Amino acid sequence: MMTSYAQDIITGLSSLLTGMKVTIKTMFTKGHTVQWPRQTAQLPLNFRGHIRLVANDSTGFAKCIACGSCVRACPSNCIEVKGEKPEGAKKKSPTLFRLDFTKCSLCGLCVESCPVAAITFSRDYALAGLTSEPFAAMNLLDEVASPFAGEEQ
Ligand code: SF4
Numbered sequence: 001m002m003t004s005y006a007q008d009i010i011t012g013l014s015s016l017l018t019g020m021k022v023t024i025k026t027m028f029t030k031g032h033t034v035q036w037p038r039q040t041a042q043l044p045l046n047f048r049g050h051i052r053l054v055a056n057d058s059t060g061f062a063k064c065i066a067c068g069s070c071v072r073a074c075p076s077n078c079i080e081v082k083g084e085k086p087e088g089a090k091k092k093s094p095t096l097f098r099l100d101f102t103k104c105s106l107c108g109l110c111v112e113s114c115p116v117a118a119i120t121f122s123r124d125y126a127l128a129g130l131t132s133e134p135f136a137a138m139n140l141l142d143e144v145a146s147p148f149a150g151e152e153q
């Protein structure tokens with residue numbers, strides 16, 4: 001009959017071999033980390049970065065009509081929108097579209113609530129800063145053309 005001491009040795013060796021097997025397998029498996037910024041990450045198709053405004057293909061202006069639906073849908077109160085009608089236009093355009101990304105949970109309710117599909121998720125994963133201030137008031141109008149260019153808001 002095997003002593004409990006011998007059994008402990010066999011169990012220990014078996015455990016050691018199992019651990020070594022995992023270690024050796026990992027050594028020859030391609031890693032998931034990248035040496036950013038020298039390398040860029042391969043993002044999954046459904047990756048969610050901060051929200052951004054979608055531009056109209058022909059004008060370059062934001063598709064947003066400043067209806068405020070996303071503001072009301074956001075559970076974290078991260079979005080602030082103001083808008084006006086450009087001269088001769090039937091619908092409003094945003095004069096301010098500000099995101100507090102420090103509070104955003106990337107839940108997507110704003111994207112889903114927009115009646116004109118004017119918001120999407122960016123694929124920007126490399127946001128970094130020494131303070132959170134720049135991310136607490138992101139001006140999303142920076143990325144789109146404005147029908148109010150040249151006018152004082
Ligand atoms: S993704 Fe969610 S939390 Fe973030 S701004 Fe949109 S509604 Fe708010």
Ligand code: SF4
Binds near residue numbers: 063064
């Ligand atoms: S829901 Fe869409 S159209 Fe309405 S304010 Fe938000 S982004 Fe603009």
